[in-house]
Amino acid sequence: MENWGLQLPYPLQMSPPKCPILTTFLLSNCRITSIPEGFFKHMHALKILDLSRNPIMSLPISMANLKNLTALLLWGEELHGLKKLEILKGIFYDLQSFNIYVQSLHYQEEPREYVIHVGKMGCRNAIYSRKYIELCGCDFYINQIMLPPNIEELCIEECYLHCREEDLLFSKFIKVPLPTFASLKFLYIHRCKNIKKLFSANCVPANLQGLWVTECDELEEIIAS
Template sequence: MSPPKCPMLTTLLLPGCGIKSIPEGFFNHMDGLKMLKLSLNPIKSLPNSISNLKNLTALLLACCDHLEYVPSLSKLRVLKELDLRATKIREVPHGMQNLLSLKYVDLKLSIVLEIPNGILSKLSCLQILNVSETLVSGKEVGKLKKLEMVEGRFYDFQDLSMYLQGFHGREEPPKYIIHMGKRPFPVAILTTKGIELGDSNISNQIMLPRDIEELYAGNCTFCCHVNYPLFSRFVLTSLGTFSSLTYLEIRDVKNMKKLFSPNCVPLNLQVLKISLCVQLEEIIALDFESDERGMPTLEFSLLKLKKLVLEWLPELKSICNVDAMVVCKSLNWIGVRDCPKLKRMPLKLPQVPPFSPLKLRIYVKPKEWWESAEWDDPDAKSLLKRFVNFVIW
């Protein structure tokens, strides 16, 4: 069968049509084609005739989960949108550095390991870069002045720092999700401005965006003095107090005994989850311990904190010093699991009258911990008892 002759055709939409193959010369006479959508087809390769579609502005191949080969795109100089989500291509298409009009690139859920250096720096019109599992150069991404959204994996902390330096004197993208480390699958970031630090050694100070909303640190090793609080290693690109940080998760960080110092507690946190940190002893570590029982109680106000989860922390002894309390007026979820040395809960919770309709959930393991734990508020345990669920897993 001879190729179709449709020189005036501008749009060809064939998503989910069960297409397994396309004849080699199929696009030879479609010089006017601007949009080609072949998403959701079990096609394994595209014909080389696509390489000559010089007027193409959108090539949409999302969820072609058998697709392994895309021919050279070097002649597609007006291409603005390239969607290769959930395909099986292993390398970015040849000639991608020539696509100077590109505004949108999506490689999410593909198996492309890396975008080689020298490509992104040439795509000056890029606005959306969604390549979550794919390694990219933070230095090159930081030079993209029109960028509105980026999700990708940077090489190391130095690469992250170079990315942030690229935005010196101008606004960072409204949305960024940046992964670090060698995890096979990235952690799901729930906000629009988040960073995952995974499989890394934390030693020197780590620069973070000034408006970061979510931070995940997992499977890391803390390489500073054990008495130095982990969070003190994080600094913002400008003077600030992590006022935008609402979600913080610390999981399996080795060689960490303390998380916060008093002056670096993020006061607008809504979710704090800490788990599998087997050496953690104290969450908020004061620089002193008083023997004078008459001293006024120091209060840390986490007025927006809604969820507190502490799991598998065998050495955790305290949330904060004996002379301190944490004020949590919004807390509606507490989870404490396998923290055998935690004997005191210095939490100042919302007022809970005996018949309050307050939606509070408390999950505890084991039951014996709840029975032995001491609350600074003498009435708290009896008032909270009806909200407690004892878990067995």
């Protein structure tokens, strides 16, 4: 890791590295720009591969041979092509990129576990569910945010709501095919400006178990009358 002089490309006359019992391969922050197509050809036992913090534009086809891979760590790679992804932990730096990913979930199965941060990293540490999303430092416009249908925990922190006075915070989320927020159990709203109302009487998440609202000085109603 952090070996800036490391070069993965090898001469064409050389065969790919043969590491048949290798299970963990950590290559983070090595300034690798490309990986030869056959590089992983003889690494069938590989379970954990860390390629994060490298300016890699595409992954080699030989990755399809890694049948035992359970963890792939990336930083700055497109996600909507990973159709069999089971666990996702990562950051989207803007709402547009996040929306594109959520939109792709309409055509493929969503991960069974995810921890996703959108915008900047917030201050929450404790997470109580398998499907958590945090929106921090984002500006909410009309119908701008998409969320996965089975989200269980949502944190909204230091966001600004662009709306009319009568608008509800949860009217800004684009509705998905399944009942919106049907699985939502925990909701945190912290230091958000221009929020006056959260829910209407007919859109309160039915399975909500915990609600924390702190330092939202303009809030008037949790459930709008």
